[in-house]
Amino acid sequence: MRWHATTATPASSLRSMPKPLFPPRVAALVQQQLALLRDSVAALLPKGRETADTARIAEGFVALCVGYVQQLAVRGDLDSAPFVAALVAIVDR
Numbered sequence: 001m002r003w004h005a006t007t008a009t010p011a012s013s014l015r016s017m018p019k020p021l022f023p024p025r026v027a028a029l030v031q032q033q034l035a036l037l038r039d040s041v042a043a044l045l046p047k048g049r050e051t052a053d054t055a056r057i058a059e060g061f062v063a064l065c066v067g068y069v070q071q072l073a074v075r076g077d078l079d080s081a082p083f084v085a086a087l088v089a090i091v092d093r
Helices: 010-015 024-044 054-075 080-091
Strands: none
Touching (some): 054 080
C-alpha cells in the first residue's frame, strides 16, 4: 500500500484503492496458470530438496521469470547472466 502525504488512514486508503486491472475471471485464470507454473517448478527441484521452502523457492523462481520476461519485452536486450545467477542462487540455496 502506498502512503501519500495526506491524513488518510489505512481504512480510508483502502476505500480509495483503484479498481483491479483485470476482470475477476481473467485474474482467476492468471492465478491458476501461475499456480500450475509454481507447482511445475517445485516438482523440478533436485531430489532431497522437498522441504517447507519448496513453495517459497518456486514462488521466487516464477516471480523472477515473469519479471525477466516483462523486462525483455520492454528492453529487448537484457543480459541473461544476472538473471541466471539469481535463479541458480534460489535453486542451490
